[in-house]
Structures are given as structure tokens and as C-alpha cells.
Amino acid sequence: MSGTCLASPSIDPWLAHTVRIASITDEVEDVATYHLEFSDPESAKSYSFLPGQFNMLYLPGVGEAAISISSDPAQEGTLDHTVRIAGNVTGALARAAVGDTFGLRGPFGSSWPIEACLGGDVILVTGGIGLAPLRPAIYELLNRKSEFGTLSLLYGARHPFGLLYPSEYADWEQRGMSVNTTVDRASPAWQGNVGVVTQLLDRMPLPNPEETTVLCCGPEVMMWYTARSAIGRGIPADRIWVSLERNMNCAIGLCGHCQFGPTFVCKDGPVIRYDHVSSFLRVEGF
Ligand SMILES: Cc1cc2nc3c(=O)[nH]c(=O)nc-3n(C[C@H](O)[C@H](O)[C@H](O)COP(=O)(O)OP(=O)(O)OC[C@H]3O[C@@H](n4cnc5c(N)ncnc54)[C@H](O)[C@@H]3O)c2cc1C
Structure with missing residues (x-):
């Protein structure tokens, strides 16, 4: 497996940080990139991620969705997510405006094996x-x-x-x-x-x-x-x-929603070596 498999142990995986939409870039039809800022400067300072990791974006009253981080890990203070409208959370995000706030848990998951x-x-x-x-x-x-x-x-x-x-x-x-x-x-x-x-x-x-x-x-x-x-x-x-992508709820390997064969996509993935999952990739239902 690659690099880390869980959020940094110093980070409470249940704690949702409040983030503010600093700007929005419309990319292609139904896809936009949300440039986020942490409301709490301490959260901003302590937050870092590896390429390939994802956050759980929590829109109060709507729900939570796993979304990969799409910005440069070396650029401190930038945190981008590129989101396609798929359902409830992504649809609500598409209706949000610059200045709106919501919750973010993470980072979670494994990283690309640089x-x-x-x-x-x-x-x-x-x-x-x-x-x-x-x-x-x-x-x-x-x-x-x-x-x-x-x-x-x-x-x-x-x-x-x-x-x-x-x-x-x-x-x-x-x-x-x-x-x-x-x-x-x-x-x-x-x-x-x-x-x-x-x-x-x-x-x-x-x-x-x-x-x-x-x-x-x-x-x-x-x-x-x-x-x-x-x-x-x-x-x-x-x-x-x-x-890999699978519907997930907890993002820390507890709920089992994202189980893929013996693998939990949230904690063993999302980035996984092909030979570890090849036998499940073309099986219907996985
Ligand atoms: C690790 C990981 C990283 C990801 N990264 C990204 C990313 O970078 N960008 C991105 O855009 N997405 C990403 N996704 C996918 C994203 O998490 C899903 O699209 C998620 O389901 C969106 O949440 P939602 O609440 O908007 O959609 P949901 O409401 O959960 O809907 C998801 C799907 O279910 C269907 N659906 C919803 N309600 C119903 C219903 N009542 N009956 C039948 N069908 C229904 C919708 O049509 C849609 O196809 C990632 C997923 C994972 C696991």
C-alpha cells in the first residue's frame, strides 16, 4: 500500500472543520472547483494532505460526501475540490455561493505512490x-x-x-x-x-x-x-x-459501506495497487 492510510493520528476524524468558499471556478458542464479557506486559522495551520487523499464535505441538513482534493499539496493555504453534480450533497454545493460555509472532515485515505x-x-x-x-x-x-x-x-x-x-x-x-x-x-x-x-x-x-x-x-x-x-x-x-470510488459514510473503516472484497476503500484506498484488487474489478456487484 502507498503512504498513509488514515488521517494523521493527531486529527480527530469525527471533527468537522468549518470552511468557507473563497471562490468558485466553473470548469465544464456540471463541474466546478471550490477553493476553500478554513475559518479557524489553527485548523488551517495544522491541515496538510497527500496527493490522492480525500475529504468528507458536510453540508448541514443535507449530508456528507467524499470528495478528492484537487489542489497542490505544496501550496499552503490552498484547498480545492473539483465536484460534479451527482446527487444531494454535490447538488447543494452547486447552489452554494462564495462566502458560504460548511463542514469538512479529513484528510482520509491512501495517496498516490510518489x-x-x-x-x-x-x-x-x-x-x-x-x-x-x-x-x-x-x-x-x-x-x-x-x-x-x-x-x-x-x-x-x-x-x-x-x-x-x-x-x-x-x-x-x-x-x-x-x-x-x-x-x-x-x-x-x-x-x-x-x-x-x-x-x-x-x-x-x-x-x-x-x-x-x-x-x-x-x-x-x-x-x-x-x-x-x-x-x-x-x-x-x-x-x-x-x-477506487465507493459510497462511504464514516471514512475510517467502521461502517463497512465502502467494502470492496476484503478492502475498505476509505482506509485501504482510494489509491490501491492494481494487483491487490484486480480480481474484484470486473465482478458485478463489487
Ligand atoms: C474517495 C472518493 C473520492 C471522490 N472524489 C470525488 C471528486 O473529487 N469529485 C466528485 O465530483 N465526486 C467524487 N466522488 C464521488 C462522490 O462522493 C459521489 O458522487 C457522492 O455520491 C456524491 O454525493 P451526493 O450526496 O451529491 O450524491 P447522492 O445523493 O449520494 O447520489 C449519488 C448517486 O445516487 C443517485 N441517487 C441519489 N438518490 C437516489 C435515489 N433516491 N434513488 C436512486 N438513485 C439515487 C444519484 O443520481 C447519483 O447517481 C468521490 C468518491 C469517493 C469514494
Whole structure:
């Protein structure tokens, strides 16, 4: 397993910090990024997270939802969540305005295995809103670029207007990550790739597959095909990491809502080594 598996022991996992919406960025249809500030300066000081971890966002009178952190862990004072409207909590968040406050518990869960990537090539494969939980890893890899080999992002969306954070791609490229996008359906102006994201993986040169790490986040079927393609190209299964999503309540391994085979997504995940969950990934009901 990667880095930490629980919130820092010094943090009470039941304690909801009050956060204020400092600003909102509309990303794509039904998706916005909420830039949050802690109301209590002490909470702000003590809070830190690792790439891939998530918070439980608590909207009083509505409920709680697990949402990944999408900002740069090295940027003190910034805490972003990129949220797609799915139901009650995310819908209520979409109706919130700058200045509104709500509760936040966390951070929870395991993190992307940045240290396991050291010295090798790293490929991030993702689709749609799956880029949000990977964005902190992108920042960390770029902040420490000299410690890794080549960095490649393979990113697919249904259509060109579904690609998240397009204004950042030039910066990521300039700092040393190749950004390769593809869409299922092109618009008239689209000049890039059309097709599923795994085609980008199938086509890219892989000079050192045994020392390449894949970080993958998206629909389970996409992660399954990505892993199959990566293994077919010679990348070891124990160098492939996926981020899982399951409905969860407590976020600390007590309630069992997010159980996935023998794994609790909230505390053993969400980031899990592919070979630890591969046998459950395509089983209906899991
Ligand atoms: C570790 C983790 C990280 C995550 N990160 C993110 C993230 O970064 N961004 C993000 O947008 N999401 C993220 N999610 C997903 C998010 O937690 C879910 O979408 C969550 O369910 C949203 O809560 P909600 O209250 O808005 O939706 P809910 O009200 O729980 O609805 C969820 C789904 O259930 C359906 N539903 C709701 N009520 C009913 C009903 N009465 N009958 C039938 N169907 C119903 C909805 O249509 C919807 O499809 C993450 C999940 C996990 C586990």
C-alpha cells in the first residue's frame, strides 16, 4: 500500500472543520472547483494532505460526501475540490455561493505512490473528472521533476468541452510533462486524437516498461482496460495503481459501506495497487 492510510493520528476524524468558499471556478458542464479557506486559522495551520487523499464535505441538513482534493499539496493555504453534480450533497454545493460555509472532515485515505515512482517513467491515465484526484500528483511530480524519468499524462473525455483544467496544460508541458488528450466525439474545431484513452497508451513508446509506473483514475472499466494494456506492454502489475470510488459514510473503516472484497476503500484506498484488487474489478456487484 502507498503512504498513509488514515488521517494523521493527531486529527480527530469525527471533527468537522468549518470552511468557507473563497471562490468558485466553473470548469465544464456540471463541474466546478471550490477553493476553500478554513475559518479557524489553527485548523488551517495544522491541515496538510497527500496527493490522492480525500475529504468528507458536510453540508448541514443535507449530508456528507467524499470528495478528492484537487489542489497542490505544496501550496499552503490552498484547498480545492473539483465536484460534479451527482446527487444531494454535490447538488447543494452547486447552489452554494462564495462566502458560504460548511463542514469538512479529513484528510482520509491512501495517496498516490510518489516515492515508488522515483527514478522511473510515470504515466498518468485518466478520464473525465478522474483528472481531479490526479492533479495533486501532477503538481508534486512536476515540483520534483528531476527525481523522475519521463512524465506523461494520457487524458480522455467524452468531447472537447469535457476536458478539465485546459488552461494548465501548457504550463505542465513547459515544466516537463507531456499532455496527450483524446475525445470520444470531436467537435468541428478539434484537431486532436479521437478514441478511447487506452489507445494513447497502446501507441506510446515505452523504453523502460519494467521501471514505469502507471497511476490511473477513472471509470472502473477504463482502469481495467488500462491495466490490461499496460501489462501487455510489459509494465509489471505491481507498478500499476488505481483510485477506487465507493459510497462511504464514516471514512475510517467502521461502517463497512465502502467494502470492496476484503478492502475498505476509505482506509485501504482510494489509491490501491492494481494487483491487490484486480480480481474484484470486473465482478458485478463489487
Ligand atoms: C474517495 C472518493 C473520492 C471522490 N472524489 C470525488 C471528486 O473529487 N469529485 C466528485 O465530483 N465526486 C467524487 N466522488 C464521488 C462522490 O462522493 C459521489 O458522487 C457522492 O455520491 C456524491 O454525493 P451526493 O450526496 O451529491 O450524491 P447522492 O445523493 O449520494 O447520489 C449519488 C448517486 O445516487 C443517485 N441517487 C441519489 N438518490 C437516489 C435515489 N433516491 N434513488 C436512486 N438513485 C439515487 C444519484 O443520481 C447519483 O447517481 C468521490 C468518491 C469517493 C469514494
